[in-house]
Amino acid sequence: MREEMPRAVTTICNALQEQIEHGLLPPGSKLPAERKLSEVFDTTRITLREALVQLEARGLIYREERRGWFISPPRLAYDLMRRSHFHAMVQAQGRVPATQVISARLQPASAVICGLLQLPALSSVIQICRARRIDERLVLYVEHYLNPEYFPQILELDLNQSLTELYARHYDIRYGQVRFEMVPTALPVEAAGALKVSIGSPGLRIARVNHDQRGRLIDCDLEYWRHDAIHVSAVVADI
Amino acid sequence: MREEMPRAVTTICNALQEQIEHGLLPPGSKLPAERKLSEVFDTTRITLREALVQLEARGLIYREERRGWFISPPRLAYDLMRRSHFHAMVQAQGRVPATQVISARLQPASAVICGLLQLPALSSVIQICRARRIDERLVLYVEHYLNPEYFPQILELDLNQSLTELYARHYDIRYGQVRFEMVPTALPVEAAGALKVSIGSPGLRIARVNHDQRGRLIDCDLEYWRHDAIHVSAVVADI
């Protein structure tokens, strides 16, 4: 009869998880340095890091490139049915949104985008790349691709605000049918860079293809979320 | 002017990804042993492993516990709107489904399940745990929790088939409103064990709360998918 001895990684995970769940380490607070922690748990930094990566996978902690490890705040509820735009959604949940434009320009459409927007080959599209925060924390990198036909001069407007509101105010365009595609995957380099996370961090890719109130295919978004930042919900009736 | 030298891990990832995408390593085929690969890329096993874990995060490869690394097959399309049961969905996409019952019994409901099914404290529920395969590969671990009031004697039926069909045939119950909740997270131990993956592998948790055609809350499922096995889609009109 021998005792079941759990792996070191598991032991560390459980210890940290317990501390987090009992509120000793509040959301947003910083963990001690990896070297400190590896001393505390009497193990190698490699082993300790493996435990941290696990907790990251569970969504309990996250890292900021070369700054340290932090306790994850609660996930944002993302309801596919009661969709509103980012700012409204975040504020409705009592949190503080922020948006920052990374780039915005007219450019040749890639094959993928031509497909999504049903444009002929060699079309031009308006690409808008933005990074978005909840309570200061970078959580979302989005690439918007707009059919330029419907949005003349949009590049001259302030794109730090909600596109949904710009559409309504300047173009009288509102969202009608929307198609979502969700894929759990690693963040690609552009997204990882914009969100200041190490490349290859787990993420959730949500692609949206949007029609307007008149059924025209107006734009699509590629959203890359930190995987621990949201939980998606949907209510479907009468399948 | 110095050359930008990419990290070893990135180099390995790109090399393998290129081989995979050009079909030299077809879906389901096995990669060489880690030790072999680390020789091929002239690096440590630890570094090589890090690259493999990255490709796993991207969903390009997966591992089977102590058996090796394999190329991931295409993702299953999981449409929230046009929902059918697992077997029908898999077959409709030209693939071969299989289900295996792990356990099925009447037991006291946990607090979480009481909440989801709106049952009073200390209620009993029928728990059915199953593992499901696509083309032989284990991809999904599900825990079903049924309100026993609506499903007398169900434990005496063959639970390897579709529950949806059992409901219809024996109880005249069909799904009406369904609520989905999706959270990217690491697979918990039960799921990892059932799917024979190493604990802490990335996964997608989909919780469903199901009403029947008469609006009664009949059951809920906790689905744990291998994160690289599905992509979820939904079409929403008139937001």
Place this chain on the structure above:
DNA sequence: TTACCTATCTGGACTAGACCAGCGCTATTT
């Protein structure tokens, strides 16, 4: 033929270090 045993191969887990690059604070300079 069948059942079992065993050697070998695989991934899983871990040790004990090293060097580098970016962040942030401090002390200096302007």
Place this chain on the structure above:
DNA sequence: AAATAGCGCTGGTCTAGTCCAGATAGGTAA
């Protein structure tokens, strides 16, 4: 007071191994 240069600390990346346990396949005995 503001700009800057320096430096220490942090995570990021990598080396070169070890030991262990499950999976597999080949051979041996019933």
